[in-house]
Amino acid sequence: MNDFEPIQKLLRLKRYEQPPEGYFEDFLHEFQQRRLSQPVRVSFWKLLFGNLNELLTSFRLPTLAYAGIMLFAVGLTGFMVSGIDEAEQAVADLGSSEAFQQRVSLNLMPQQRISQTRPLLSAPNYSVAPAAARSNLPPSYVLETHPVSYEQPFSF
C-alpha cells in the first residue's frame, strides 16, 4: 500500500458526483439546437488540406519505393562526395599558381597588405607632383593628392 492510498480512496469517491438525471439527453438537444443556429463554415482551403492530409496518411508506399528512395539518397551522397574531392584537387592545383598567390595577397589582413605595398616612388602617375608645379618647386611627392614632402628626396 502506498503512502497516498487514503487520499486516492477519498478522490475515487468523487466519481459519485453526478449531474441531474436526464442531463446528458438535454445536453445533446441543446448542442443540436446550437448547431442549427450556428452552422459550421469551413473554409475551402481548410477542407482541402484536411482531405489531402487524410489521403496522404492513408496512402501506403510500397517497400520497393522506400528502397528506391534510399538508393537515390546514397547515389546523391556519393556524387556530392566525389564533387567535393574534385573541388579540393582544383584548389590544390590553383594554390601553386601565380594567380592564386595574387588572390591570397588580396585576402591578407590590412596590416599585412600595408607592409606589402609598393613604394610611392615607383608609382607611375600620381606619386610625383604635376609638371607645372615641378618647374618652380623642388620635386614633391604626394599621396592621394596630399603633399607629403617638398624637400629633395635625397637630401639626407
Add this chain to the structure above:
Amino acid sequence: MDNPPNPSDDELVSRARNGEPSAFDALVIRYSPRLYGLVYNMTSNHEDTNDLLQEIFAKAYSAIQTFQRKSSFYTWIHSIAYNRTVNFLRKRGKQYSLSLDDIDSNIQNDPDFMEATAALDPRRETNLSELQKKLNEAMQKLSVNHRAVVTMFDIQGMPHAEIAKILGISEGTVRSRLFYAHRQLQNYLEEFRESGGKP
C-alpha cells in the same frame, strides 16, 4: 447500406466528415459523460462545466474536417477539453464559486466510503456533503496541471500513458505531477482525516 449497431469512433468520424450530423451526435452521446467528469472535476462548477462542454463539442464539430487522425478521436477530444478548460480556468483566476453536483446514492455501498465514514454512522448524511465540499476545495487549491492529472488518474481511472498523450507530456512528468499533487492533497486534507471525517 445499414450502419453497424455499435460503430467505432473512426467510422463515426468518417461519417461525420461526410456530412452526417447524426454520426457526430453519436460521438457526443459516447463522450459527454467522460468529458463532463473531466471538466467538472477541474472546475467544481456545474454551470461552467455545461458551458464549456458545449464549446468543446462545437469546436470539435467545426474542426472534424481537419482532424488528421494522428491520434485517436478519444485523445483528440480529450485534448480539446483539457485545453479549453485550462484557458477558462486561467481567465477565471482565483475567483470561483463551488456549484456541486448531487452525489449518487450508490456511494453508500462503496467500501471506500464506508471506511472513510465508519466512525460517523449516525451523521453520515451531513458528513457526506462536508466531505464533498472539502474534497472540491482541496482540488481547487491545486494548480491546474496538477488538478488535471489527479482528475484523469484518480477519478477517471485513465492510465499514465493515455494521460501523457492527452497532455502532450512524458509519462515520467505525469507520475511526478501525481506525486506532488497527492502530497499537497494529503496536507490539505490532513485536518479532515485526523478528525475522523469531522470538518
